[in-house]
Amino acid sequence: MSGDTAMPEVDVYRLTRSLHLLRLKDRETRFFEGLWEIPEGVTYNSYVLTGSEGAVVFDTWKGKWSGVFLEALRGIVDPRDVKYLVVHHMEPDHSGALRQLVGEADPIVLGHPLTKGMIESFYGLTPRFKPVGDGERVTLGDVDLVFHHTPWLHWPETIMTYVAGEGALLSCDAFGAFGVFNEVWADELGEAGWERYMWYMKKYFANVIGTYHEWVVKNIEKLSSRGVAPSLILPSHGLLLRGSRLQHAIEKYLAWGRGLPEQGKTLLVYTSMYGFVERIVEVVRDYFASKGRRLVVAGFTDGGRVDLSDVISEAYDAESIVFATATYEADVHPLMRHVASVIARKTPGGRKTAVIAIYGWGGRAGRVMEELLRNAGFNVVGVVEFKAGEEGRNRDKIIGLLESL
Numbered sequence: 001m002s003g004d005t006a007m008p009e010v011d012v013y014r015l016t017r018s019l020h021l022l023r024l025k026d027r028e029t030r031f032f033e034g035l036w037e038i039p040e041g042v043t044y045n046s047y048v049l050t051g052s053e054g055a056v057v058f059d060t061w062k063g064k065w066s067g068v069f070l071e072a073l074r075g076i077v078d079p080r081d082v083k084y085l086v087v088h089h090m091e092p093d094h095s096g097a098l099r100q101l102v103g104e105a106d107p108i109v110l111g112h113p114l115t116k117g118m119i120e121s122f123y124g125l126t127p128r129f130k131p132v133g134d135g136e137r138v139t140l141g142d143v144d145l146v147f148h149h150t151p152w153l154h155w156p157e158t159i160m161t162y163v164a165g166e167g168a169l170l171s172c173d174a175f176g177a178f179g180v181f182n183e184v185w186a187d188e189l190g191e192a193g194w195e196r197y198m199w200y201m202k203k204y205f206a207n208v209i210g211t212y213h214e215w216v217v218k219n220i221e222k223l224s225s226r227g228v229a230p231s232l233i234l235p236s237h238g239l240l241l242r243g244s245r246l247q248h249a250i251e252k253y254l255a256w257g258r259g260l261p262e263q264g265k266t267l268l269v270y271t272s273m274y275g276f277v278e279r280i281v282e283v284v285r286d287y288f289a290s291k292g293r294r295l296v297v298a299g300f301t302d303g304g305r306v307d308l309s310d311v312i313s314e315a316y317d318a319e320s321i322v323f324a325t326a327t328y329e330a331d332v333h334p335l336m337r338h339v340a341s342v343i344a345r346k347t348p349g350g351r352k353t354a355v356i357a358i359y360g361w362g363g364r365a366g367r368v369m370e371e372l373l374r375n376a377g378f379n380v381v382g383v384v385e386f387k388a389g390e391e392g393r394n395r396d397k398i399i400g401l402l403e404s405l
């Protein structure tokens with residue numbers, strides 16, 4: 001079904017004999033987590049499992065749509081028949097409608113032991129609560145659930161559920177993606193659509209869980225060591241995965257989790273106040289073009305700026321990163337400090353980086369950037385710093401720096 005025009009768009013789909021998807025298409029949130037630009041929007045996926053002795057609801061939506069959530073749920077089950085609410089993750093994009101659901105249905109909440117205290121503080125509620133252990137099995141009539149603790153995907157309390165009878169892994173944030181789609185399953189996309197979709201998946205990975213990328217590998221390996229080999233992966237954002245698309249997503253997740261860069265990809269990030277840095281950008285572009293090397297350019301200027309969320313996604317799998325910046329009040333340009341700090345936080349360490357800095361009356365930005373990047377664990381191959389307008393005179397130094405990447 002689709003909501004009427006006054007309501008956000010809601011989809012309810014029956015996925016298997018007993019599993020249903022409740023999906024809200026959020027085109028309103030401009031900054032996910034108050035931080036990441038998402039012009040492509042995002043979906044919140046909740047799931048409902050109906051069994052012989054009642055229903056289980058897995059996660060909800062962002063709180064502003066609590067009423068719509070309950071209404072959509074009523075299209076599948078009477079809320080009073082909801083025996084369990086599984087809280088995979090307390091981030092409010094998934095737990096937002098918890099208060100209303102608990103108020104109406106009074107289910108037993110199943111979650112990580114840490115979840116109980118978070119429900120109390122976030123929502124002022126003390127629902128009936130049963131903590132689930134790592135690997136614990138819970139049955140409800142013919143419904144058979146196995147819970148796995150998957151810390152840092154995306155918070156320490158995050159868990160996943162394996163629905164044994166359906167071969168379905170409810171993976172919460174993991175394997176999710178930004179974007180609003182008409183499709184339900186990723187295999188409904190053609191090759192070009194899938195390629196675009198993988199960009200949204202990488203963007204979600206890099207921006208939201210990039211800091212914890214090592215836990216991606218640990219958790220995937222833990223699940224496979226327990227014999228969890230799902231035929232369906234049902235994430236809490238984006239499209240659902242099965243078949244070859246599921247396998248491809250796992251391969252990409254392992255590559256990103258291991259911090260493997262795309263060979264030969266360099267990202268140039270720059271801030272330019274009056275156009276002097278943009279002249280350096282042309283030198284860098286020309287060099288990469290002459291060498292036939294791949295360069296992605298992301299600029300923050302007086303005329304426009306790229307989305308930081310896209311820059312993080314590009315930085316995440318770049319083999320090397322060049323930072324070109326203006327000096328500002330005898331310091332690095334504040335926007336560059338911010339962008340570089342977020343890249344440093346989200347990107348696997350050890351990447352080769354280079355700094356080109358210019359100044360009008362006194363240089364310092366180069367040293368500041370070098371320290372920031374070294375402290376973040378990057379390999380700073382060099383810093384070139386000179387007066388604004390002198391890129392011609394310093395061309396050999398710039399080329400020498402780029403050659404060492």
Ligand SMILES: [Fe+2]
Pocket residue numbers: 089091154155173
């Ligand atoms: Fe999250």
Ligand SMILES: [Fe+2]
Pocket residue numbers: 091093094173236237
């Ligand atoms: Fe999320």
